[in-house]
Amino acid sequence: MSPRRLVDVTLDIAPSILELAESALALAPVPGLPLIAKGLGFIVVRENSEELDAFLAQAKELEAVIERTIQKAETVVEECDGNDHDKKELAEKIKHSEKLQERTRDLLGTIGELQGSAGELKGGAGFCGFFKGAIYSSRNQAVLSDMKKEMAQALRIFKIRGSISIENIFDEVALATKEIQRQLREAEDLKIIESIPWASAGYRSVDELKSGFMQGTRKNLFAELDLWSAGRFPECGPKRFYLLSGGAGMGKSSVTHQLCVRLDAAREPSLRLGASFFFVRGAGDLESTSLFFSTFARQLALSRPVLRPYIISAAREYLQHGERQQMHHTFQELLRKALTAAPVSEQVPTLLVVDGMDECKDRALVPDLLRYLLELVRELPWLHVFAASRPEPHILSVLASPGSADLVHHRRLDDTLMDGSDDVKRYLSDVVPKIPSYADFLRKHPDALERLARRAGGLFIFARIVVNFFDTIHDHPEEQFELVLSGGGTALSPLDALYLQILRSAFPPETLRTLPARHKRLLSLLRFVALARHPPTPETIAFYARGLSLDDVFTVVDHLRSVLLVNMNGRVVPLHASFCEFLVDEGRCSDALYHVNSSEGHAYLATAFLASSSFENYAEALVNESTHVDYLAMKIGWREHLKQAKHTADLEAQLSQFVHSIQLALYLWFYKEFEPRRKDYRIRCIWNCLQPCRARTAICSEFLKFGLYIELWQSAMLNSPGLKLPRISSGDIIRTSQTLPSEIQELLPNLDLTVESDDLIRYQAIMKSFMTEIMKQDERARSLWCLGLDM
Secondary structure, X not given: XXXXXXXXXXXXXXXXXXXXXHHHHHHOOOXXXXXXXXXHHOOOOOOOOHHHHHHHHHHHHHHHHHHHHHHHHHHHHHOOOOOHHHHHHHHHHHHOOHHHHHHXXXXXXXXXXXXXXXXXXXXXXXXXXXXXXXXOHHHHHHXXXXXXXXXXXXXXXXXXEOOEEHHHHHHHHHHXXXXXXXXHXXXXXXXXXXXXXXXXXXXXXXXXXXXXXXXXXXXXXXXXXXXXXXXXXXXXXXXXXXXXXXXXXXXXXXXXXXXXXXXXXXXXXXXXXXXXXXXXXXXXXXXXXXXHHHHHHHHHHHHOOOOHHHHHHHHHHHHHHOOOOXXXXXXXXXXXXXXXXXXXXXXXXXXXXXXXXXXXXXXXXXXXXXXXXXXXXXXXXXXXXXXXXXXXXXXXXXXXXXXXXOOEEEEEHHHHHHHHHHHHHHHHHHHHHHOOOHHHHHHHOOOHHHHHHHHHOOOHHHHHHHHHHHHHOOOOHHHHHHHHHHOOOOOOOHHHHHHHHHXXXXXXXXXXHHOHXXXXXXXXXXXXXXXXXXXXXXXXXXXXXOOOOHHHHHHHHHHOXXXXXXXXXXXXXXXXXXXXXXXXXXXXXXXXXXXXOHHHHHXXXXXXXXXXXXXXXXXXHHHOOOOOOOOHXXXXXXXXXXXXXXXXXXXXXXXXXXXXXXXXXXXXXXXXXXXXXOOOOHHXXXXXXXXXXXXXXXXXXXXXXXXXXXXXXXXXXXXXXXXOOOOOOHHHHHHHHOOOOHHHHOOHHHOOOOOOHHHHHHHHHHHHHHHHHHHOOOHHHHXXXXXOOOO
């Protein structure tokens, strides 16, 4: 070996091979790689042999591994499906990967051992170095051989351990991070979906009154619906909007509900149920259009994953303007924007279901709602709509118009009465014989069910009520059959005649004439059932109805359980909406003993609600949130009934008491009557209701004078540091009256706003007594009266 080859051979890996730029290493957050490079840089080998060449080759391979590791980390981070924050988070995850850190620690340990081994090599410059190299040549070769093996083993372990490559570690970290990020995004998406305002109007929320369906009935109708769902009906040209119309009690809701059930249960339906909305009269959000389109959007986001991202995107922007918005904005900016953004190629035929449009109280908005649905069907070739309703003019004016004829197929249940009669007969034949004592009667009178089915005239609700009626009276079935079959004369429809027969059976006319108090109790309950804005609880009826105890309420409901029931929410509801319509229609309810005069009934309810206004009841309403009594009727519900009430002596007397007593103070303490831009004002409701009454001017004048005094008194009281009782002058009242909204200003020429000193003394006494009552309450109750906890 020549002296020139015996020069020091320095494995200067750090600068020449492995001392990679710090910036490059920083791009791949793999802790330990810079230390490995520097560690190798200290290994100096003074030998030149094949073993050295092999060791150098392995060092180069380590360089390549590190470079690939950096590149892989960069690629994984760059390909991360997320924003800069997500990518930074993934880089941190890679940096702190336990598997990667373990391999790096092992490789660092090997480098340290190699440094020690390099120190054992003998050699150097000049003659002495040559002499040492010659003496220890075989020993040096052995050390290099061991170093080569250690390097090779370390590389293999670093690259692959337990069949897991270094690249796989990055992939695992990336997948785990992506899964976490996906879960976070899903949680955020779900939060947005849950923020979309909605009503519990889907078919799964429908009560038994609308969902009852007997299997085996309506075969022809569902055969037609199967063809329609498959896009093969009508044969002359399929239409994607199906309107099912029919009169009260024909089973529209049960058909609609059953359609939803069947589509949802099918494994591979030709038409997928996307969303459903069942309107329910007198059920708050379920009788309004306010949440209709937002409920559809929310249901579609949950039921159709391919639509979800587009609904979420639209909802983010939509919700920035508030939760509840006008129907037009909700349709355009939430539902339509989302559905039209979704690629058509990704969609399958999807169905929207609407039931009971005639039960929606926003009659003026229903035509627009239907036009919006038609607009969607025209725009989206994958969208279908099924709607069921009574054939009312404001609905048919849109769906049965020439302009919608190319889209809407109109099926009238009246055209299927023959099929309906067979179905009703099947239902009666299946159920009536199971009622105790009726099976024997039917065996002796085999034609009875045939006669009953003919009497029903294809109305399922008739059959349902008859069954309930029979089930309440098991004795003498022949009498009950004859009672039902006798009808009420040719002028009455079968359903109306049945309602009248049930009322007369439960409360015989002769008994009601003999016992006026019993008639009064019956009429009180019927007024609540027929006219209350929201279905009342038995406790609510007993609280407001004079002379009607809770036991009385349950007794009357029990006597009428063929047509009334207490539902799952504890509210008294009719078995069918047609019962309430029957009660208030003098032409249908031909017996005055059971007829609910609408204007008189509203006057009765307004009077009852006003009469219950007392400090004790307001205090109870504030602290008792779990009560079954609807205190809101006492606070503000009387206004809606007052608007529809006729003038009665009782109502006039109650309104006079209301404006001259603490009752007005209770009302105005919480409700700002004189603020501008209100939809309506109570004083105008009172003025209009009392139009034929001489006391109108006096009552409305007092409402305004005392009302202004109360608002001025409250404002001064709450702003007084020591809560000193304020002094309000007649001048204060006059000056404030000049700033009233224009709707009230219009009444001023008809009113007398003269405030006498006696009036001020009386007002002050009432408010002082009012304040005394508040001070008697405990600390929590006082805070609820908005006076603060420091009292």
